[in-house]
Amino acid sequence: MKFKLRYSEKIVGTFLIAALIIIAASTGYLLLHNKVFEKKFLFKAKFGDAVGLSSSTPVYFRGFKIGVITDYELTEDNYILADFKVYEEFRKKIVKKSALLKSVNPVTSTSTIEFLQGPENFSELAEGSMIPAIDIPEGEILLAKNMVKKTGDPLSTVIYNLAAFSENINKDNNVDKGAFFRALVNMADAAEGMKKITDNLNIDIESISKPDKYGRRPMASLVVNAAQISDSLRVMTGLVNHSLMRLDTVITAYSQPEGLVAKMIDPDGKQIIEPIRKTISNLNDVLPKLEKFSEFLVTQQGQFVIILKQLVETLDEVQVTFETINNGPLIGKPKSERKK
Amino acid sequence: MQQISFALGRQTLLLYRKSISVFSFVLEIIYELKNFFLQRKITRLILIRQILFTGFEALGLIAFVAVAVGGIIILEGSAILPGFGQSKLLYTILVTVILRELGGLLTAFIIIARSGTAIAAELGNMVVNQEVESLVSFGISPILYLVVPRVLGVVLSMIALNIYFNIAALAGGWFMAYLFAPIPIPDFLYKLFSEISVSDITSSFIKSLFFGFIIAVVSSYQGLQVNFASTEVPQRTIKAVVLSLSWVIIVDILITAIMYLV
Incomplete structure (x- = not known):
């Protein structure tokens, strides 16, 4: 403090002059x-x-x-x-x-x-x-x-x-005058149409999802039935395959008949054996096709199950989507009616 | 009803008398300014010490606050303005906030806190100790000897501190801007001076002049209003602070409005 008081005049002078120089320099620079x-x-x-x-x-x-x-x-x-x-x-x-x-x-x-x-x-x-x-x-x-x-x-x-x-x-000489607003109107119409469709779909989905008077849900029943059909089809194709294999054995046995009964009934083989042989031979020709059909059914069974599974998933997603659209602010239900 | 009208009338008269008292006090200060320059040897020391205390000793605090404020403005502006493609407004905001408004106001607030209270308390204690009466008995005007040097000291300090505040705040702004995107000082100054107008500097100068005058006059007046008891001193000091703050803000609004109208 003593130092300050002794040099107070110099300190204050410097303090004020420096401020003056700064303001003068700034103003000068600003003017330039x-x-x-x-x-x-x-x-x-x-x-x-x-x-x-x-x-x-x-x-x-x-x-x-x-x-x-x-x-x-x-x-x-x-x-x-x-x-x-x-x-x-x-x-x-x-x-x-x-x-x-x-x-x-x-x-x-x-x-x-x-x-x-x-x-x-x-x-x-x-x-x-x-x-x-x-x-x-x-x-x-x-x-x-x-x-x-x-x-x-x-x-x-x-x-x-x-x-x-x-x-x-919007100029009068512009052929596209009002095009923007027309597009907006069309968009509004489309939105209204879409709202109607989604409303209807929503009603349908709701009705499908609702249980009937017996307490059954049609959508759930459909899926269960599809699964049952798929299972039955798998069993059926298995049985067909098995029967075909047996038939093949029979056909092979009857194509060369050398047994006693055959000799007694039809010694020259022209009355009974030959027609049967021909029939079996024809049947033998059909067998590969039947086998192929059977194989096809077996392979398609997997596809069919996948399709059914995908159908179930898609239906789930559709239900969620419609729920979202229904709750959406653009074309959905009023806010008060939305699901919380 | 009669009591209400009586109270209202009494308050009006009181306000009128106070206004007359303050107005005559201000006129006396202005009148004594002439004598101050004639008899400057007597009161020069008081003036120098007042500038030393109010101006020079507050420089560190002013510089710190200014650098921080300038940096904060750039920091906030850098975060918000580029979001809508208005980065160039950073300089406009810096100039508007610092030069036109905050520079003067913050400097005034710091001076009120440091010097306004000190002046009110010092003069109040002098009244209590009958030093003011002694001066009067010697034929020395207490306004000339005690108030005028303080008013001049505070006004000069306020003007100088406001300049330092502006410089420090702009430097703080540059420093913060440099941290975000290194920008050479000449470029910064060029962009900054593109936003500054002569009216900004004039406005800043006029504000600091009025603020300094208000702080010194209000504080001196409140200090001299102490009668006998030392318990009055803190009360008058608080009143000096409150009234100084209020009048500084009112005058700031008025000057800003006038500058925009002009």
């Missing part, structure tokens, strides 16, 4: 940065509206501040005519067929003005000339002829593009 002392060239700018404009709205060209919009007024033809002051070092950038893009930032409601340079890079625009914004007919023509290209704040550009799209699609 804002090009207050730089020569400016006056142009006129024409906008469709004054939204976001202020008395010192900066104008940028490729990220550089090339000038400011100062005073602005409403003209007789309901456009905004503003003074556009361009700094000396950027004077040459102001060429013919250039335009301005004013985009209002939806977050801050401040506007950013972008200078869109025309194609004639060396044809300087005379001082005092008018530069149109692209939201007025003159600017729209430049844009349509691709003489200037739009750039700017990403969010504002998206909104501007959406606005332009909406405006263009």
Whole structure:
């Protein structure tokens, strides 16, 4: 403290002078940065509206501040005519067929003005000339002829593009006028139709899921029956296979009949044995086909079971899906009726 | 009904008398400022010590708070703004919050807490110890000798501290921005100064001028309002703090509104 009191004058002097230097330096830098002392060239700018404009709205060209919009007024033809002051070092950038893009930032409601340079890079625009914004007919023509290209704040550009799209699609000379709304109406109709279908399906599913007067559930019964059929089919194909094997043995035995009974009944074999042999021979020809059919049935049994299983799973999923759709906010039941 | 109207009338008269008292106190300070510069040798030491105490000794605390606030603004802004493509607003927010509002307000709050209370307590104790009466008996104006140097000291300290606060907060902001995405100081300054306008600096200066004046006047007035008992001192100190805070916020709103209207 003694040290401070002894040098208090010096400390306080330094404390105040340093603050003074900082503020003087900052103000000086700010004035230089804002090009207050730089020569400016006056142009006129024409906008469709004054939204976001202020008395010192900066104008940028490729990220550089090339000038400011100062005073602005409403003209007789309901456009905004503003003074556009361009700094000396950027004077040459102001060429013919250039335009301005004013985009209002939806977050801050401040506007950013972008200078869109025309194609004639060396044809300087005379001082005092008018530069149109692209939201007025003159600017729209430049844009349509691709003489200037739009750039700017990403969010504002998206909104501007959406606005332009909406405006263009609703123009009287546009054959697609109202297409967007028609699509919306169609979508609404489709949604309504889908709601009806899902409602009906839901009712059907509910009725299927409900037990009948005997306490049986049709859906469950169907699945059980299908399983029983599958099982019976498997047993049946097994039996068919077994019978076919026996038949094969019999046919083999009867194709060469050498027994006593055969000799007694039909010694030359032409009355009984031959016709039987022929029949059995024909039957023998059919056997491979029967065998193949049997094999086919055996192989298809697995497929059939899988299909039945898949059918059961699909029906479960369908039930869940319809439940979800039914509870969904778009076309489902009212909130009060949804399942908790 | 009669009692209510009586109470209302009494309060109105009391408020009127207080307003007159404060107004004449402020006018006397302004009048004595001229004499202060004429007789500056007598009160220069008080002024220097006041600046030393209110300004220089508070520099560390001010710098700490400022760096933290600047860093927090960048930290919060970096987390939120890029989400909707508005990273460039970081500098606008930094300038708006620090230069226009928080710089002046936080500096004022710190000065109220440190110096406002000290001035009120010191002057209150001087009244209790009859030091103020002694000055009057010697023909020395207590306003000229005690109040004017304090008012000048607090105003100058407030202005200087506000400048340091702004610089420290912007430095804190740069430091935090550098941690997220290394950005050279010239680039940072270029973007920052693109957002600063002369009106921001003017607004900041005017606010610190008024805040300093309010804090010093309210604290001195409350200190001198102590009558005899030492128990009055803390009461008046609390009142000085509450009134200073209230008036600083009211004046801040008024200046901000005027700056936006202009």
